[in-house]
Amino acid sequence: MRTLTSGEPSTLSSATILRESDLYAPVKAFLEEQGFDVKAEIHGCDLVAVRGGEPPLIVELKKRFTLELVLQGVDRLGLTDMVYLAVPQPGRKASGASPYDSDVRKLCRRIGVGLLVVDTARAEGHRVEVLLDPVPYAPRKDRKRTARLLSEHARRQGDPNRGGSNRVPIVTAYRQDALRCARLLKDGPMTLKAMRVAGAPKDVAAILQRNVYGWFVRVVKGTYALTEDGVRGIDSFAHALVAN
Numbered sequence: 001m002r003t004l005t006s007g008e009p010s011t012l013s014s015a016t017i018l019r020e021s022d023l024y025a026p027v028k029a030f031l032e033e034q035g036f037d038v039k040a041e042i043h044g045c046d047l048v049a050v051r052g053g054e055p056p057l058i059v060e061l062k063k064r065f066t067l068e069l070v071l072q073g074v075d076r077l078g079l080t081d082m083v084y085l086a087v088p089q090p091g092r093k094a095s096g097a098s099p100y101d102s103d104v105r106k107l108c109r110r111i112g113v114g115l116l117v118v119d120t121a122r123a124e125g126h127r128v129e130v131l132l133d134p135v136p137y138a139p140r141k142d143r144k145r146t147a148r149l150l151s152e153h154a155r156r157q158g159d160p161n162r163g164g165s166n167r168v169p170i171v172t173a174y175r176q177d178a179l180r181c182a183r184l185l186k187d188g189p190m191t192l193k194a195m196r197v198a199g200a201p202k203d204v205a206a207i208l209q210r211n212v213y214g215w216f217v218r219v220v221k222g223t224y225a226l227t228e229d230g231v232r233g234i235d236s237f238a239h240a241l242v243a244n
Contacts, residue, residue: 004034004084004114004130020046023061026118026126027086031057045076057082059116064090065097065104073113083134084114099131108132160240171240174212177201179237181208182215182230189225 027047028038036049036057047059058076062069065087076083085108090098097104099117108115114134119127155173169175181204184195195204208216208224215230234241 004031004116004133020061020063023063023086023088023118026128027059027061027116029126030116030128031059045079055080055082057084059084059086061086063088064095065099070107070111070113073108074111077112081112081134082114083112084116086116086118086128089117089119089129105132109135112136158240160237169237171237174207175237176240177203178207178213178215179234179241182226182234183241185216185224185226185230186234189219189223191223193222195224 024040024047028040031038031047031049034051036051038047038049040047042048045058046061049057049059051057056079058080060069060072060076060083062085065085069085069087073083073085087099090100099105099115105115109132112134113132115131117129117131119129152173155176156171157173157176160171160176181195181200184190184198184200190198192200192205192208201207208218211217213229213233215227215233216224217227219225
């Protein structure tokens with residue numbers, strides 16, 4: 001159930017947001033229209049709003065969505081469950097995370113804070129949009145993704161990657177299986193039967209036929225050889241073979 005309702009354009013004149021304090025007036029007006037008594041800068045909180053006997057509502061203001069804003073919101077949850085983060089409507093050339101990004105909204109739901117966007121581009125005045133209300137979030141676990149995660153962990157031999165790496169190929173369990181096949185073919189063509197006897201993966205036929213990395217070539221039916229890319233692959237991923 002929504003706690004706040006997105007407002008109609010206020011009578012405040014539209015202006016570019018230059019400071020965090022520029023957000024205060026439109027958010028204050030938005031909350032006052034819904035019956036809140038609003039005051040600023042109380043015990044470090046940008047905005048505190050009270051309505052009847054309800055828990056206090058706190059809004060933290062920032063010119064854009066940042067980690068600092070999130071941390072402020074988390075801290076304010078120690079005072080009340082009714083915490084909102086407010087940022088301006090992002091422009092076309094805005095940098096950083098947008099409040100409309102699904103990951104941003106997922107983060108806010110995860111920590112239990114609400115999200116407000118102040119649109120300053122309207123000729124008729126500011127408008128405050130409620131993207132999220134602060135409600136408890138209990139995400140459902142994706143069992144299929146968890147199963148794939150555990151399967152990959154179990155199948156991967158050793159630990160051939162470095163955590164946090166980017167722009168480098170990841171050695172997956174599938175790549176390790178392909179490397180095992182490549183290593184068997186390094187000394188010359190082999191039949192599928194001979195490769196299985198020599199310890200190839202159970203799905204050797206599918207690996208050779210799919211040829212994801214371009215490492216294999218079929219010589220005749222049921223017999224495969226290694227390509228030049230395959231030779232280079234063995235050299236490039238020698239560390240994965242050592243971990244095998």
